Amino acid sequence: MNSLLLDEYHKLMPAYERLEYAVNDMLREHIKSSSIEVNAIESRIKKEQSLIGKLERKGDKYHSIYDITDILGVRVIAFYNEDVDRIASIAEKIFDIDWANSVDKRKSHEVNSFGYNSLHYVCKIPHTSFYNQKFPEINNIYFELQIRTALQHVWSAIQHDIGYKTDIEIPDEYHRNLSRLAGVLELADNEFSRIRTAIADYRRHATKLVKSGKLEDVLLDGETFKTYLELAPFDKLNKKIAAITAAEIHATSLIHYLPVLKSLGMKTLRDVENMINDNENDAYQLALYQLGSTDIDILSSSIALQNLCIVHILKNGGGKLGLCRLFEQINGTSQSNEIMADFIFEQASKLSFMNIGKSDKS
Template sequence: MEQKDNADYGLSPKEALILEEYREQRPVFEKLLNVVKGILRESIKENKIYINAIEGRVKAENSLAGKLERKSGKYGSLADLTDILGVRIITFYSDEVDKVAALVGRLFEIDWENSIDKRKMHEIHSFGYNSLHFICRLPKEKYFDPEYPQMNEIRFEVQMRSALQHVWSVLDHDTGYKSGFEVPKEYLRNLNRLAGMLELVDEQFCLIRSGINDYRRHVQSLVSSGSFDEVELNGDSFGNYLELRPFDSLNKRIAAINQAEIHETSLSRFLAVFVSFGFTTLGDIDRMIKRNMDDAYQLAAFQLAGTDLDIINSSLGVIALCAVHVLKQGGGVLELTRFLENFNGVSGSNKHRAEGIFRVAQNLSFMKK
């Protein structure tokens, strides 16, 4: 973009000097922007805070000139402006804003007198602007460049807001108070209603996430204590149950047949199998393991007889358990095939494998009872 002369902006000599100072210092602001964003990204990652985005910008020259013109006489030097450099951190949830704010407070020197928590204003039309604004400086212990010592004196702004607040402010910026004309009351009323709805959605997302986290902690506690009958069978609970490694003892017994190694693989696919069995709690799985452990071992032992396999898959024991369960329920090749399809997906090899399992099982005592 072609640089304008100061006269083209219509600024007073005092504001024109501030603009000249901005032009000279712009490379320093650009360097500071990269440093600040880098520090924030690294620290947010280290603290395992999951955010939507980090944005940043150095104020454009025409934007600064417009501000100086609108607020003529307010600023004595470039250092009086705290928003030349701005960084915005967008969180997924509104209750994560305070977590990020605490982190920013540890990373930078905060000018509390000029920092603003717009969330406390509670204005009717304020949802999209309910962000937290910190005016910061970069401490030397975090970063110092002897070629640019002024970087540690520059004040910059860090805004923190939720994703919904950010989306609203972007949309409202185009239709609302900065659009260049007065918004008719009927549209303003609808904008205010939408702002209220989005604020409610923001709050509900936080409540739902909090409820889900509480539920997960409760499930983890029940699983850890062995209260399996109290835990509904679903993806979360099954994942927690697998962390107890309930199939390890069977797999180790099977591996010992050939002194084989066990190749670990995900067992999460068995959730669909257990659901197809009609299991509704973790207790159903746990009882199935205890009832069928010895018979599943015998089935696997017959299958491995005469082979020299030195590596077995960790799913082998679970497959044997499920096959024994199907057979004890009176199932045959058809039911074994359905079980394998729930585990492997539809394939022509499932029937062949089911026939092999059924044939081997005829030699086991539980099939002769």
């Protein structure tokens, strides 16, 4: 009987190879369309020697090659526990699941079960999802789909490497140490999920606060600044500056100004908003002085924010050194930064906000 099964195995090998390609392709497509990031999608077709060993142990169970469900094995390694469930839901939609022979090992409560806490499905592809006239038998072949987290996968691989689940007895001391490590990894797996959920909640809450105008409650960070920029807070000043020479505004990212704003002592979005309100007129006057006698017809959308930062630095006593640091943050280290700082300082020194500052000091 075993020789007949091996003959079937060889005859069906092209179908198994086509099935492997189809399953991988379907999973990648649906996982990507669901915006789920995964660590890897792996697959393998059982080698002949491995199948022979299986038949020697359990050959009396199988009457046909189709009864052996693990000749093709596919594994999806996710980053988070909840993504395992989402990928499982995808599998249930695109494959026919043999529920009687599928098992959710995550429901095991054994203390050393962490590395085996995978979701195992026995599946086949229905005609409605995929059909190949050259290999019609594909729709009759069952395969095994394993879904687990990256930490579960690493732990399982380590256990396999050190021979933990072999027939060789090992001292209780090592069992205890491995169980403790498994507990730590299980806690880490759960904590990663908890932190991701908390961060997602924070982002939603911060976005809601930004859009409602409650900026004093929103810390200045990459996520909140990105949301703030979506409100186009510098557009009004940009358009006013562009009108000086009827210039076109060339859109550019302003996210790289985040460290600049932080270095200027701004901790919340309200601080940024206050900087705009306090310095908008003076930033425009600086632009008017710079552009009034030119015919520049294209301006970067960073012009408003840059001039606001320049005015803020000069009003707060930063001087040429402060301007030089600003240009280094924006443009990187260059000898031209000092030249530019001198030039801008000389221009600004002729404007009213600088003279008012001098009179205040006197």
